[in-house]
Amino acid sequence: MIWHLIDSSSVGGAERHIATVAGSLMRDAHAVRVMLYQRHGDNPWLRQLDAEGIPYSVLDGTFGGLVLALRSEQPSLVHTHGYKSGILGRLAAMLTRIPVVTTFHSGQRGPWPVGAYDFVDDWSSFSAHRIAVSSEIQSRLPLSTTVIPSYVVTPTVCPDLALPRKIGFVGRLSEEKGPQHFCMLARRFGDLGSWHVYGDGAMRGALEAEFGDVVTFHGVQTNMDRVWPQLGLLVMPSRFEGVPLAALEAAAAGVPVLASRVGGLPTVIVEGATGWMFPYGDLESAGQCLSMWSAQVEHGAMDLRAACWTRAREHFSETRWFPEILKVYEVALGRALR
Structure with a gap:
């Protein structure tokens, strides 16, 4: 089981990226689950996950609850997204001895206090295998990082309708x-x-x-x-x-x-x-x-x-970039996924 861990309150680029990768993993016959660190009201992303048939769970928003869930479910790998899940997820994974991959989606540090959290997230990622979705993001990170951009599942044929206004x-x-x-x-x-x-x-x-x-x-x-x-x-x-x-x-x-x-x-x-x-x-x-x-x-x-x-x-196709994510997973695990 591969976890994708994020603290999400709505739908953004990171959430859509997670859903895309989760869909690729499911089509490739890997068990996957999206784990939300806590519930933030009526999150429309959950409806998208339901529509796409992607399994998810919502944790209780405490570090203890995260550690307990990791010890109980024992995923083979945790993939974190965002500063909160990155900082807490990597620490919890270290305590439970579970390999971690972290993807960095943001190229700019936010204003205080988010900027401080981003700083801690960047430097505390030494315990993870790191992915940046662009070379611009990679260039601001203090530790070595693999660039793997977001990707999409492309239609097999080009759309043939005239462009509407x-x-x-x-x-x-x-x-x-x-x-x-x-x-x-x-x-x-x-x-x-x-x-x-x-x-x-x-x-x-x-x-x-x-x-x-x-x-x-x-x-x-x-x-x-x-x-x-x-x-x-x-x-x-x-x-x-x-x-x-x-x-x-x-x-x-x-x-x-x-x-x-x-x-x-x-x-x-x-x-x-x-x-x-x-x-x-x-x-x-x-x-x-x-x-x-x-x-x-x-x-x-x-x-x-x-x-x-x-x-x-x-x-930017699934065929081009999904295998690169699998390679990072295999390095983190120290073995082939299959």
Whole structure:
């Protein structure tokens, strides 16, 4: 049994990454369980896990409860995500002599006190085998780390529908993701298409009050597979990203991405071929990119769709990256998984 341990209150990139890896493990006939450190109210991610048939358990939010669960269930390996599960999970695994793998998803330290927790998480990871989802994240970590980006299960054939004039933001409504910039673009360029937000977060109330006349807010989606075919463009005006799963899922569905030139996004987007990039916060440049997208949509943009799908399939597929995760597991275990 392989545990994926996280302290989660909603759906974000780390949660979607865990679900993707858990699905890969299940298809490869490995026992896996997502372990949430504690319950945070009505977590929409649990509905997603239910929909995907991924088993999970919720612990009691105490270190003692975590140690007791490890001693009782004796998983062969614990894979931690996030600073709280990283710090506590590695210590608990040391006490119970269970191998640990830690994935680092965040490239920027948060404000106090989160930044302090991130610092402790980075330096206390000496007891784990470490993975970073981008080279940018790897470069800030003090200990040697293997880069394995997020990946997606790509369709076997390229989507063949013309790109619709439906522009989307997918993710957490928090300042670092730039949803306010998405809404400002909708206000200025609303004539290019309809504008939609899929996600939730602390900024939703204020954004919906100010921009509800030009942006439709849909909340967290249980199944994004139903949403991607409806979108013609994903906009990611983030301040920082690793290799965001939303961008990969969009590309796999043949949807181009317009994004800030930050973090690992330049490794995902081929400018002019699978999307466009602009300096963070530069809405004039973003507007010029939107005009280029609009001109291509006028002619169906099937070449754009095919390029996006091909990019995801060749560089960010399950076939390419899941075996690399298995290799890290085998090193941590000191043996083959089978």
